[in-house]
Amino acid sequence: FGEHFSRWISQLPDWVHVDLDGELQTLTASAVSGSVRLEAQEVDRDWFDLRVVVDVQETFLTPEEIQILLKARGALTRLEGKGWRRLRFDVSEAEDQQMARIGLNPADLDDAPQRLHVLQLADPAAERFLPAEQVALVRRRAEELQARVTPDVPAGISAPLRPYQVEGFHFLAYLSANRFGGILADDMGLGKTLQTLSWILWLRGRSPEEAGRPSLVVCPKSVMENWRSEAAKFAPALRVRVMSSGESVFENVGAADLHVMNYAHLRLLGDRLTEVRWLAVILDEGQFIKNPDSQSAVAARGLPADHRLVLTGTPIENRLMDLWSLMAFAMPGMLPSRGRFGRLYNAQRDPLARRRLSARVRPFLLRRTKGQVARDLPEKIEETILCELEGEQKLLYNAEFKRGQQLLLNLKTQKQLAKEQFQFLSSLLRLRQICCSPKLVNPATPEQGAKLEGLLELLESLLEEGHKVLVFSQFVSMLELIRSALEEQGLSPYYLTGETEDRGTLVDRFQADPNPGVFLISLRAGGFGLNLTSASYVVLFDPWWNPAVEAQAIDRTHRIGQQSTVVAYRFLIKGSVEEKMRELQRSKSSLAEQVLGEEKFSQSLTLEDLRFLYS
Structure with a gap:
């Protein structure tokens, strides 16, 4: 009643006069003014419960009544015999800014304790509100932490790390040295996998006990093979096991140093995964647990591990509430309860909400964008994403391959x-179409295919990061499938094929669009003559016989006027004719120079090449 009445009377025109009797008069009285002090009580090693102490000038209020007003968080509250009262903190703009630096909001302070880590309280801004003896305690605890953990990159890593990747590895080592979990939130394409592999090798090298324990990676299905290939390339001594459908992770769990499973496995196995005490659990593409009530999130939080890490390219500024679920896995209890979190960090109500949240998670989260580390990057990065056939797509591929x-x-x-060249070209074409999607040879199938599922997961991450992406395919029918899948998700991709008229206007619209977006382009129609420098990510959905054609597609964005490093992803089906095409490109440079397309492919393909493709 009090809030509604107070709001109603404040909106009356000046010429309306209202007489109030008794306690109703207090509804228009000034708020009780209070100054804020904080008290920190150490409840665990490096953790403090922060409580609010309010000093008020009004001597007619008892300490119990002050606590009642404090619990009401600024709302009008009826006090027995003293009418309606509300508490307003006497906080200057400078003090509000200081409280934001330690993650607090004066408007939401109440009598409930807030748990903060010593690194959060060690900010000089906290000294303004804490007693001197507690400031001294916080300083001692902060000095005891290993803030500078800079081990050498493990000898088992076979590739040099770029300077920012070394910093990322040191950040992960710092987390572990201080018993923290955390989030590595670098942009896509900056090498989060390599930094993580370096960290895992470092953990395993700390003691014989740790060297004997397995670690677990949970990731989208589309990047499971990427973990195996990246480990083979960068950490060849690491034994990696990629879990397949129907396989049990508990069979010979000690036979691998790193187990890789997808989020469907995590949901299905659930509590059974708690039977293993993991050295480290890594959630790749951690936004898959952004819903804290989902089966994946609940199962992930229950995994027993000495070290926890989330990998994601999504910055916290985009979705404040989603961060709660990530931190509930990485650092349980570091953020307040879900309901309280929603009140404390409401960006619509509090313009400093993002700053307050950043202050709370700063010691546990590292994010670098491509722009921030541009000096350490080459102009162009190319990565291969391997997908694995399953279900009807695998059956269709095997049948055509045997034919x-x-x-x-x-x-x-x-x-x-x-004499038989047409037969073989037709067979190779069908194999490549099946690799793209089973729908290209059987439109009635409900299966999208492994590559399309992987592409949609990749695009979701890139768009959430705010990027523009070019997607190339030689099959217009595949572009149609991709467009339909994106439209089902509420997106409106740009679309260019040989049938597109007024290409210049379409390109200009994409270039000028300030929003993240996807441009679907036919490899033949858009592989040359376009300037699309507003995008810095390129996806080659299917391989072309001539690598020069693929290079031309990448160069639509990697050209004069590009301000960012270009990252190009190639989607390939593991062990398929696509992967062998890539090997053929590398091993037969003369073929790559001669073959300009399928129409001239038969002129250069030898019987030996064909035997290799069908091996």
Whole structure:
């Protein structure tokens, strides 16, 4: 009643006079003014409960009544025999800014304690509100922390780390040295996997006990193979096991140093994963647990591990509430309860909400954008994302592959091959289409295919980071499938094929659009003559016989006027004709120079090449 009445009477025009009797008069009285002090009580090693102490000038209020007003968080409250009262903190703008630096909001202070880490209280801004003896205690505890942890990159890492990647590895080592969990939130393409592999090797090298314990990576299905390939490339001594459907992680768990599973496995196995005490648990693409009530989030929080790490490219500024779930996994109890978190960090109500939240998570989160580390980056980064066939897509591929092998058995000479070239080109085309999506050869199938699922996951991450992305495919029908899938998610991608008219206007719109977006482009129609420098990410959805054509596609954005490092992703099906095409490109440079497209492919393809493709 008090709040509604107070709001109503404040909106009356000046010429309306209202007489109030008794306690109703207090509804228009000035708020009780109070100054703020804080008291910190150490409740665990490096953790403090912060309580609010309010000093008020009004001597007619008892300490109990002050606590009642404090609990009301600024709302009108009826006090027995003293009418309606509300508490207003006497906080200057400078003090508000100082409180924001330690993650507090005066408008939401109440009698409930807030748990803060010593690194948060060690900010000089906290000294203004804490007693001197407690400031001294906080300083001692902060000095005891290992703030500078700078170990050498493990000898087992076979590639040099860029300077910012060394800093990232040191950040992860600092987390572990202080018993923290945390979040590595670098932009896509900056090498979070390499930094994490370096950290895992460092953890395993600290003691024989740790060297004997396995670690677990949970990631989207589309990047499971990427973990295996990146480990083989950068940490070859690390034994990696990628879990497949129907396989049990508990069979010979000690036979691998790093187990990789997807979020569906995590949901299905649930509590059974708690039977293993993991050295480290890493959630790759951590936004998959952004809903704290989801099965994945609940299962992840229950995993027993000495060290916890979230990898994500999504900055905290975009979705304040989602961060709660990530931190509930990485650092349980570091943030307040979910309901309280929503009140404390309401960006619409509090313009300093992001700053307050950043202050709370700063010691546990590291984020670098491409722009921030540009001096350490090459102009162009190319990465391969390997996907694995499953279900109907795998059955279709195997059937067509066996048909091609049967044709090959009857060939003995190059002359025979020339007569059967159309058959083989048709078979190779179908294999490549199946790799893109089973819908290209069987439109009735409900399966999207491994690569399309992986692309949608990648685009979600890139768009959340605020980036623009070019997606190239040689199959217009595949671009249609991608466009339909994006439209089902409420997105409106740009679209360019050989049938597109007024290409210049379309390109200008994409270039001028300030929002993140996706441009779907036919490799033949858009591989040259376009300037698309507003995008800095490129996806080659399917391989082309001639690598020069792929390079031209990447160069649509990697050209004069580009201010950012360009990251190009190639999607390939593991162990398929696509992967062998890439090997053929590298091993037969003369073929790459001669073959300009499928129409000339048969002129350069040898019987030996064909046997390799169908091996």
